[in-house]
Amino acid sequence: MNENRVAHHPVVVVGGGQAGLSASYHLRALGIEHLVIEKHRAMHAWETQRWDNFCLVTPNWQCDLPGHSYAGPDPDGFMKKDEILSYLKEFRAKVDPPIREGVSVRRVTPRPEGGFLIATSAGDFSADNVVVASGGYHEPIVPRMAERLPSSIQQIHSAQYRNAGQLPEGPVLVVGSGQSGAQIAEDVHLAGRKVFLAVGNAPRCARFYRGRDVVTWLADMGYYDMPVEEHPLREGVRDNTNHYVTGRDGGRDIDLRKFAFEGMELYGALRDFDGESLLFEPNLTQALDEADRTYNGINAAIDKHIAANGIEAPPASVYEAVWQPQSERPRLDLAASGIASIVWCIGFRPNFRWLDAPVFNGAGHPQHRRGITALQGVYFIGLPWLHTWGSGRFGSVGRDAAHIVAHIDARAQQARQGSAA
DSSP, X not given: OOGGGSEEEEEEXXXXXXXXXXHHHHXXXXXXXXXXXXXXXXXXXXXXXXXXXXXXXXXXXXXXXXXXXXXXXXXXXXXXXXXXXXXXXXXXXXXXXXXXXXXXXEEEEEOTTSSEEEEETTEEEEEEEEEEOSOSOOEEOOOGGGGGSOTTSEEEEGGGOOOGGGSOSSOEEEEOOSHHHXXXXXXXXXXXXXXXXXXXXXXXXXXXXXXXXXXXXXXXXXXXXXXXXGXXXXXXXXGOOOOXXXXXXXXXXXXXXXXXXXXOEEXXXXXXXXXXXXXXXXXXXXXXXXXXXXXXXXXXXXXXXXXXXXXXXXXXXXXXXXXXXXXXXXXXXXXXXXXXXXXXXXXXXXXXXXXXXXXXXXXXXXXOBTTBOSSTTEEEOSOTTSSSGGGGSTTTHHHHXXXXXXXXXXXXXXXXXXXXX
């Protein structure tokens, strides 16, 4: 490689989602020349990896991208997919980022003299700083046991799910009950299809409680401004599954027990397939009880906040189960069930193998403090709990972007002062 012919940028941002464009916004505000590189199209995941009835699970008022706070007519509502895409399209237009789309980053390597070499599908670049804004959801997780299931069963990942109509006739098995799994199970259930749901350990929360959205109560209580260092779990909170709830039809609880009462069949966590039967952990009762315990615990914390501040609100209440499993069912005969399709909703794994830098732990996760790594010039943004709960969402990603860009600017100023001296 002839480095003299490599185009140089003070900052290269890898990823053109809301995180990357938030970084671009603040870089432009400080007059820092930069380039955004996006493998597909800006914001592509919102268009290509969300189902038709997808909507936000947080109120619209929490949408606060840099220079682009929600300004629509329904701040307490929940934007649907097409509204989200419009909101993001407007954000891109405001930022007007210097972006190269359809370009894959193949390798980022530190240079001995400082800075980085960036090999891409469109040629090579160099940069003083690299901002990794590609998120942490890169490779859909599908267990190896899926290879042993009959080929007659259609299998897709949640990232590929659009609507119940794309699935073949017959019952549907949804594996996983995090936000995607619970909402997709509801979507298929509401379409009138028979659903089997393998329930995981995801917690749940109420949509509304004592006259307000639970998110609004928690925001008033300072929960969304709590940095990861102050959370009781510390960095362990980054591994937590998000609470399942929905903003669909104006917002409501997702109650798996209610679904079961209506005919959905619930099982514990899926663990294997023996050639004839699906095998489940005998933990359904525990999973449902734990989810409800979290639900009631959050509400109890809101009760304390209301009492401590003398707030007038409707009376407190405690959720009581509307359905209980009669027994654990560790096996399900696959042929007898008639299951024709499976939607895997067990998440994604990160893939940062293209970044050749000593900034990862043994599990392949970035090590950083609010996006700033120990290796000078490498930054991360847009990861869950990068700094607070909202770091991976529209609510706080802009503040994280401002923080790392300020750090980049301070380093550049120190370098200039050093050169002048």
